[in-house]
Amino acid sequence: MFTGLIEAVGRVIALEPLPEGGAQLTLEAFPMEVGESLAVNGVCLTVQHAEGNRLRFDLVPETLRRTNLGDLREGSLVNLERPLTPQSRIGGHFVQGHVDTTARLVETRPEGNAYVLRLQLQEPFYMRYIAPKGSIAVDGISLTVVEVGEDWFTVWIVPHTWQATNLSTRRIGDRLNIETDILARYVERLLSR
Known part of the structure; x- marks a missing residue:
């Protein structure tokens, strides 16, 4: 975890x-x-x-x-x-390391001191687990979803995250790993029973 x-x-x-x-x-x-x-x-x-x-x-x-x-x-x-330990703070969200799918980077634009990334899912099925203000892991980074479309979503990247991760090296067309929020998947499973 x-x-x-x-x-x-x-x-x-x-x-x-x-x-x-x-x-x-x-x-x-x-x-x-x-x-x-x-x-x-x-x-x-x-x-x-x-x-x-x-x-x-x-x-x-x-x-x-x-x-x-x-x-x-x-x-x-x-x-x-590295994985959580009993002493770890949980500053992001629970990420399992089990990637669901990938998304293509279709837009990167500066917005004030931040960057906005628009990502298009390779398997639109997983959009059902992505909601505005929900959590998502993009290449392992805990981020908050801002906008959601039919097969795309946006996230905003603060300056620290831009500098402390590989996001600044990403180019249009690159594939990024996507892990949707585990809570959304469990809720769907419970409601389907």
Whole structure:
């Protein structure tokens, strides 16, 4: 479980496809232990190998299909967050690290000292879980939804988030990972019974 408050931005060293499917992702991050979890662009991954600041993860085919991790290249910047501990403050919202879908960045515009991003979901089915003033995780970042359309939504990015995450490196057409609010999914499930 995560909060969507990014701790650091890591750098991709390599993304190597495996012959049997899937891939291995190597990052420059911070020291961790084998077996620990780390959210990478909002995707919960398990450290398979650790050597100093270099971490390696195994990516299964489903992760490559459902997320933007397969789009990464050497030098790409990724958002990193370690899991909650009993002592952690919850400043964002509950983020599981289970990405639902991706969204294309279709607009970035400055607005005062902030930026407004408009994102178009690749699977409009998930719009049912996105509401104005609701929480959403975009590449692992806990954000508040501002506007909602048929297959798109907007979020505002404050200066600190713009500088402390990989959002400033994102370009029109890039895919960003989307995890909708778990509460909305549970409410739907309960009401459907």
